[in-house]
Amino acid sequence: MRVAILSRNPNLYSTRRLKEAGEARGHQVDIIDTLHCYMDITRSRPAVRYHGEELPKYDAVIPRIGASITFYGTAVVRQFEMMGAFCVNESVAISRSRDKLRSLQLLSRKDVGLPRTGFANRPDNIKDLIKNVGGAPLVIKLLEGTQGIGVVLAETNKAAESIIEAFMGLKANILVQEFIKEAGGADIRCFVVGDKVVAAMKRQGAEGEFRSNLHRGGSAKLIRLTKEERATAVKAAKVMGLNVCGVDILQSANGPVVMEVNSSPGLEGIESATNKDVADLIFQFIEAKAKPFNTRTRGKG
Ligand code: ADP
Ligand code: MG
Numbered sequence: 001m002r003v004a005i006l007s008r009n010p011n012l013y014s015t016r017r018l019k020e021a022g023e024a025r026g027h028q029v030d031i032i033d034t035l036h037c038y039m040d041i042t043r044s045r046p047a048v049r050y051h052g053e054e055l056p057k058y059d060a061v062i063p064r065i066g067a068s069i070t071f072y073g074t075a076v077v078r079q080f081e082m083m084g085a086f087c088v089n090e091s092v093a094i095s096r097s098r099d100k101l102r103s104l105q106l107l108s109r110k111d112v113g114l115p116r117t118g119f120a121n122r123p124d125n126i127k128d129l130i131k132n133v134g135g136a137p138l139v140i141k142l143l144e145g146t147q148g149i150g151v152v153l154a155e156t157n158k159a160a161e162s163i164i165e166a167f168m169g170l171k172a173n174i175l176v177q178e179f180i181k182e183a184g185g186a187d188i189r190c191f192v193v194g195d196k197v198v199a200a201m202k203r204q205g206a207e208g209e210f211r212s213n214l215h216r217g218g219s220a221k222l223i224r225l226t227k228e229e230r231a232t233a234v235k236a237a238k239v240m241g242l243n244v245c246g247v248d249i250l251q252s253a254n255g256p257v258v259m260e261v262n263s264s265p266g267l268e269g270i271e272s273a274t275n276k277d278v279a280d281l282i283f284q285f286i287e288a289k290a291k292p293f294n295t296r297t298r299g300k301g
Contacts, residue, residue, distance in 0.1 A: 001027045001059040001290060004085070006034045006076065008066060013268040014279075018062060021279035025287070030058075035069060037076045046082040060086045060290040062244075062282070063094060064264050067146060070098045086290035088282070089263050093241035097263040100143055100175065103240065110239045113232055113257040115250065116178040119143075122168055130160050133176050139210075140164060143173040148213035153179060179210075180257065183250040187212045187259060188223060190233035190247045191270050191278055194289075197233050197247075198281045200225050201273035220273040232256040243289075244282055246270075 003022050007015040010031045022029035032055070037048050048055045061080045065073035077091040097103055101119055108114055118133045130138065136157045142150030154160035160176070167174045185205035190197045206217035214220060225233075233247040236258045246265030249256045271278050 001287070002056060003027050003029045003060045003062065003286065004055070004058045004080070005029060005031045005062045005064060006037075006073070007031055007064040008033055008035060008069070012064075014264075014266050015064060017267050017271070017279040018064075018282065021277065022283050025280070025283050027283070034063075034065060034073045034076050037079075039076075039079050041079070046079055048076065048079050048083070057083060058085045059292075060088065060286045062088045062286075063091075065094055066264065067098060070095065084292040086286070086292070086294050088244050088286060089242050094263045097240050097242060097245070097261050100260065101173075103261060104175075106239055107236060107258055107261075110235070112236050112239060113252075113255055115139075115180055115252065115257045115259070118176045119174065120164070120176065121171075121173055123164070126161050126164050127157075129164070129176060130157055134178050136160050137179040137181065139177045139179050140167065141175040141177065142167065143175060147215040148211040151211055153210050180250045180252045182253050185210045185212060186251070188225070188229065188249045188251065188256075189220075189265070189270060190225065190229070190249060191265060192233055192237040192242070192245050192247055193278070193281050194243060194285045195234055195238070197225060197230050199270050199274040199276045199278055200229075200233075201270055203269075214269055220269055222274050226256075229256045232258060236261050243285065 005015055005018050019029045037050055039048050063077045074091040074095050077087050081087050116133050118129055120129055123129045137155045138160045140152045140154055140163050152163055154163050187203055189201050191199040200223050201220045202223040203212040203218045203220045205212040212218040236247045237245050240261050242263050246262040248259045250259055267278050
């Protein structure tokens with residue numbers, strides 16, 4: 001098969017591993033810089049141009065769209081869908097997953113376990129907002145944050161009020177969430193391919209840190225999931241419409257709760273923590289599914 005990886009950087013671990021794994025299985029794999037693609041969208045026969053030439057027809061496309069280029073990146077993915085390429089994650093699903101509020105609303109609608117969560121921009125009654133999600137201790141999150149930055153723990157209602165006021169002053173969208181203390185500063189990254197969790201790791205925050213992000217000094221190790229955790233991750237991926245994703249789960253006293261779903265999960269952490277060839281598993285999935293126009297929306301979404 002001819003496969004394109006949409007990635008801004010051919011030297012990233014995930015990009016390199018995917019290319020390697022695809023070639024080892026006998027496929028021709030091209031790395032295409034998403035932002036360098038351009039196209040005439042009014043043509044009756046959709047195509048993508050790159051470095052002055054029309055790109056060939058790909059059987060499959062692996063989108064690795066960074067959060068900072070979601071808007072343009074999903075338009076490029078949509079174009080490949082219109083050309084009939086099998087896109088491992090569809091443009092609509094990627095856009096959906098990048099909007100945290102929309103994601104949580106969809107997951108909640110389908111009864112996926114979530115931490116009790118409120119969202120606000122300029123609440124006219126902060127005390128009520130706090131009371132509405134069960135009161136302190138609470139986690140307050142900036143919607144635009146990543147890698148644990150902008151995630152704050154408020155131990156008392158007073159502290160929660162001050163933090164919410166401060167974020168309001170910055171005109172930021174925020175999430176106010178029940179603090180899952182029993183998670184003990186750890187979370188679980190479930191790597192989903194198709195309708196299976198193919199690898200899972202537990203990330204533990206550094207001493208005294210409630211955030212488990214590896215960028216904040218957390219460490220990762222292999223974990224065996226319970227049936228319920230596995231089912232929760234698979235269901236979250238399905239609700240989001242993502243074939244390949246990372247589902248982050250907290251172990252709460254009431255069972256697993258989903259924190260977020262990532263449509264371009266990194267391979268480095270999960271492959272080294274679990275010793276699994278996740279890149280190869282992604283190609284096995286592609287081989288089973290890649291038929292022309294075998295996507296739900298075919299660029300229509
Ligand atoms: P980011 O997108 O910046 O990674 P997250 O929502 O994933 O933000 O939060 C960062 C980390 O903080 C999580 O990995 C988890 O360890 C911890 N955390 C986030 N929300 C909660 C919560 N409601 N209860 C307990 N810990 C949490
Ligand atoms: Mg996170």
